[in-house]
Structures are given as C-alpha cells and as structure tokens.
Amino acid sequence: MEGPFLLLHFLAGVSSTHFLAPVIPGDASDSLHNFWGLGTDQPVLVGGPYLVHSASITGMELALKGNLNTSTLLKIIAPTVISSVTWNGAALSINASSSLTVVGGLVGELMLSSASVDITVTPRLEGWKFQDSLLEIQPMFDDGLFVIANHTTTNVPWKLYYSDGTILYRCDYGLPLNLNLPTST
Ligand SMILES: *[C@@H]1O[C@H](CO)[C@@H](O)[C@H](O)[C@H]1NC(C)=O
Numbered sequence: 001m002e003g004p005f006l007l008l009h010f011l012a013g014v015s016s017t018h019f020l021a022p023v024i025p026g027d028a029s030d031s032l033h034n035f036w037g038l039g040t041d042q043p044v045l046v047g048g049p050y051l052v053h054s055a056s057i058t059g060m061e062l063a064l065k066g067n068l069n070t071s072t073l074l075k076i077i078a079p080t081v082i083s084s085v086t087w088n089g090a091a092l093s094i095n096a097s098s099s100l101t102v103v104g105g106l107v108g109e110l111m112l113s114s115a116s117v118d119i120t121v122t123p124r125l126e127g128w129k130f131q132d133s134l135l136e137i138q139p140m141f142d143d144g145l146f147v148i149a150n151h152t153t154t155n156v157p158w159k160l161y162y163s164d165g166t167i168l169y170r171c172d173y174g175l176p177l178n179l180n181l182p183t184s185t
C-alpha cells in the first residue's frame with residue numbers, strides 16, 4: 001500500500017468484519033491497469049459491505065461501488081491522503097478511526113435503502129440447468145492418454161508468448177493444429 005511505510009494487516013481466521021481488497025486501477029493508458037501485479041499494485045481494504053465491485057482514487061477522494069445486504073459499519077484502510085469517500089456515487093460522512101490499525105483508518109455508516117428491501121423478482125427463475133465442467137475431480141477421470149508437453153524445439157516459426165521454453169503448440173505433439181496466428185496478406 002502506498003505510503004511512508006509498509007502496513008501489514010493481520011486478520012484473525014474468523015474476523016468479525018469481512019474485508020474485501022478491491023484494487024485501485026493504475027494509469028488508464030496502460031491496458032493492464034486493472035490487473036493486480038501488472039498495471040497496479042495498490043489495494044485498499046474495505047470491511048462491511050457485502051460486495052465491493054470497484055474502488056478508485058481521484059485526488060483525496062476514494063470512490064467505492066458495491067452492494068449491501070444490510071446496513072453496516074464501513075471500515076476502510078487506505079492511503080492516508082484519503083479524506084473523503086463516496087459509495088455508489090453519493091458522498092458519505094466518514095470519521096478517522098484510530099482503533100482500526102496503528103496508522104488509523106476511516107469509518108462510516110452505510111444504510112441499506114428501505115426501498116431495496118422488499119423487491120420481488122418476477123418471473124420466478126426455476127429449473128436452472130448446469131453442466132459440471134470439472135471433469136478432473138470425478139473419481140473415474142483418467143489422464144493416462146494425455147501427451148506430456150516436453151518438447152523444447154519446434155518448426156513453427158512463431159515464438160510462444162508464454163512458457164518456460166517448453167513448446168506448447170498442439171501440432172508438435174501430433175494433435176490437430178489450431179493456431180490463432182496472424183495471416184499474411
Ligand atoms: C450478508 O452477507 C454476509 C456474507 O455472506 C452474511 O454473513 C450475512 O449473514 C448476510 N446478512 C444478511 C442480513 O443477509
């Protein structure tokens with residue numbers, strides 16, 4: 001977390017508040033700005049809400065978007081520059097809290113709108129269908145015929161983007177070719 005020093009926050013196995021760690025997007029010109037460890041390495045910790053979809057910082061304001069399943073105490077551990085917070089676009093009254101961490105934190109109250117309590121969804125959704133896509137966990141699953149990818153050379157002229165040098169082109173292992181390669185014009 002950005003700041004004068006590194007803050008390590010340990011949470012007990014069953015914390016009374018469930019904390020989420022939305023990432024603060026990095027520079028918008030970076031196509032990986034939403035990807036942790038690539039375009040950004042800054043999270044904030046947010047406790048209380050059922051879900052936090054996104055968090056962003058503009059100047060000294062932290063904008064949070066998320067959902068509530070009940071009114072809750074909002075607890076925020078964020079860079080110390082933050083002095084105002086919005087929740088789904090609405091300004092929130094927040095207080096500094098010295099009990100959250102040794103370097104402080106912010107608390108506020110999020111009220112579940114009474115209008116959202118008695119919503120009835122129609123039509124009733126029934127008869128959900130699903131397909132188990134986790135074949136690997138079935139007791140009868142057998143990978144005995146799998147081909148081991150262990151080649152380190154290939155005749156394919158295009159270099160692999162990823163891999164440790166192991167060739168992962170299907171055709172090198174006698175499997176049908178299915179490459180998504182640029183076509184020459
Ligand atoms: C809200 O969601 C949390 C996390 O799933 C759950 O523990 C809690 O019981 C829920 N509260 C209500 C009022 O549904």
Ligand SMILES: *[C@@H]1O[C@H](CO)[C@@H](O)[C@H](O)[C@H]1NC(C)=O
Pocket residue numbers: 094095107108109
């Ligand atoms: C914030 O401080 C005000 C004034 O002391 C207090 O009335 C309010 O309850 C506090 N809010 C929270 C969430 O602690």
Ligand SMILES: *[C@@H]1O[C@H](CO)[C@@H](O)[C@H](O)[C@H]1NC(C)=O
Pocket residue numbers: 148150151152
């Ligand atoms: C790759 O693995 C297969 C199956 O274990 C083995 O027969 C072959 O010698 C290995 N090839 C290389 C280049 O290690």
